[in-house]
Amino acid sequence: MTKFILMFAIGACLSPNVLFSCDFCNCLSGINPYYNSKNRVAVNFLSQRSFLPPILPTLTNTLQTKHIPLATTMHGGHGASPFPTTETRRTIEVMVQHHLTDRFMLTALVPFSTLTIEQGSSFSVSGIGDVSLLAHYVFEFDFFERSTILLGGGIKTPTGLSNLTDASGRRFDTRFQSGTGSWDFILNLSFFASHLGFTYALDVFAKFNSSSTVGDRIGHSLSATTTLSHDIFRNNASQTALVGILGARFETKTQDWISGKFDVDSGFTSLYAQAGGQVVFYFVKLDFLVLVPVHQSRSTLAMNEQTRFLTGARIEF
16 A cells, blocks of 8 residues: 655645546535635535446456556556446645635635545555635625625645655656646635525636646636525524535536546536535534535546535634
8 A cells, every 4th residue: 555644734725636536626615605704714524435336358458457556557547447446535624714804805725635546455645735825805785685795716826745656656647646736727706695594605616727847737627506504593692503504516627638638538527416504603613514416427437426525613703
């Protein structure tokens, strides 16, 4: 087993890994869009699991790969395998949001991820990603009872490690690296509206990627999440509440440019239904969400993702 254990530090939105099918979230905080004009520090934890059943290769491919370690066979990306393939990704993302003024807000995103792939044997990589910094302008207006729009953008900087190698010194595929080694550009639009005790929210996150120092480029991506929240219980005297959340999430990504050509198996489109809640206790809020895939459009050699689980905690001040 090969494992890289790196120190946890300021990172950014998770750089996508689509060597197999593991979906990305661009910004974990966007899964549960939320805003109330306060500064906050939040930590989110996302658990993802993808699966591909055995695909019997040709006799030639079987002879070629029979005695090659898992980490080496995966450098080439996809391919038939006589073993079932399971990919597990766990991501911790730290988010810090601070208002310079009532109308201007800065956001920093910090991820740490662990990727484990099992295909006859096991292979694992862990590390921090690239720092993402965003700025948002806050628009408030009367629509229903109260509405807010956050319009922003920023950059993902190449601060994560992007030259990790295996035991033989061979560089991992770009999509196995903790960082992409590229400067990428982000656009973000969020909308929030309250009416009759319900809160409606929409978060759209687009990332436009550039080429890394080795010439690879991860595909451009877009995610959109919509949620409807309502109080199940609230006691203002004790400053406690339980909020129910329902919603949906859409994700799509274009093909990756790897080693001078497009990886035709890397693009995808996915749709998830999500449900969960939030526990409020004074200035502390705890989130829990389940995301169930209801539609996935992928290559036949790409893995389908199973149910996601997201938990989080935030402090507001």
